[in-house]
Amino acid sequence: xxxxxxxxxxxxxxxxxxxxxxxxxxxxxxxxxxxxxxxxxxxxxxxxxxxxxxxxxxxxxxxxxxxxxxxxxxxxxxxxxxxxxxxxxxxxxxxxxxxxxxxxxxxxxxxxxxxxxxxxxxxxxxxxxxxxxxxxxxxxxxxxxxxxxxxxxxxxxxxxxxxxxxxxxxxxxxxxxxxxxxxxxxxxxxxxxxxxxxxxxxxxxxxxxxxx
Numbered sequence: 001x002x003x004x005x006x007x008x009x010x011x012x013x014x015x016x017x018x019x020x021x022x023x024x025x026x027x028x029x030x031x032x033x034x035x036x037x038x039x040x041x042x043x044x045x046x047x048x049x050x051x052x053x054x055x056x057x058x059x060x061x062x063x064x065x066x067x068x069x070x071x072x073x074x075x076x077x078x079x080x081x082x083x084x085x086x087x088x089x090x091x092x093x094x095x096x097x098x099x100x101x102x103x104x105x106x107x108x109x110x111x112x113x114x115x116x117x118x119x120x121x122x123x124x125x126x127x128x129x130x131x132x133x134x135x136x137x138x139x140x141x142x143x144x145x146x147x148x149x150x151x152x153x154x155x156x157x158x159x160x161x162x163x164x165x166x167x168x169x170x171x172x173x174x175x176x177x178x179x180x181x182x183x184x185x186x187x188x189x190x191x192x193x194x195x196x197x198x199x200x201x202x203x204x205x206x207x208x209x210x211x212x
Contacts, residue, residue, distance in 0.1 A: 039204075040197035041178065041187040048177070048185035051075070053149050055112070055141040058125030063139065065183055072107045072205055074189075075177040077155045079115035079170050080127040085191075089174060090131045095195035096202065097135055103206050106181070109136040112149065114157040114172050116140045153177060153185075180205050 050065075051073060057063040074093060078086035090111070097104040111128050113119035119127075124138025140146075150157060157172035178187035178201070186205055189198050 039187060039201050041189045041193055041201045044177075044185050044188050048153060050185065051179040051183040052152070053112075053139070053145075055139040055145060055149070056121055058121050058128065058138040060121040063137075068108050068110065068137075069183055070106075070181050072181055072202055073110050073177075073179040073183075074107065074202070075110045075112060075153075075179065076175075077112045077114050077150060077157065077172055079113050079172070080119050080123050081115065081167075081169070083169070085172075085174050089176065089191065090128075090136075092191075092195055092198075093136075093176065094131055096199045097132065099195060099199035100203060100206075103203060104135060106206055107135060107202065111136060111138050112146070113138070113140040114146060114150065114155075115170050116143060116146055178202060178205065 051068070052065050054062065054064045074096075076086075076089060076093070078089065080086075090109075093109050097107065097109075100107060109128070109132070111124065113124060119138075119140050121138070121140060124140055128136035128138045141149075149155075155173050155175075157170055160169045160171060162168040174191045176189040176198070177185060178189065178198075180186050187201055189201075
């Protein structure tokens, strides 16, 4: 079964960076021409579509993007069996929430599975709850739904060869997509961006009113 943005020879257990690098290059020139202060993260405003999906939540019920309007969404594509990149990214996002303090109430982390065959709603619910049951939500769906959403946001992923026991890994992009309260794509954070940098830009998107 083909997967979006397949990259032959991609290393195991490492995030795919090609799509993120191409997107960053595409917006660099536009970012330089803006008068507002520069962002710490990559500004993708106007270069990616608004947040839109119809998936299945951790409670097994259908959920769409409208359910998260009014909050800043940090969207990450990963899977619960990930041995390193996913837990590291989730831990980094927990640091971001901690730095935001009371403003974190207006932020949601959306963990979208790229391994729907194993990531049942219950498995996702347990996984995200182990990090933060209040702010993190697990989302899964059919192969077609996940592929379409990944293509929408230029997310790369591929299944590795299964071992004799049936286990396998999924090589995937490690970027975190930041959408504002209106569902507009605003920023792209990579694994090279520190929790301080992410928190500073998310705080800027939240605005001063969110701290009251």
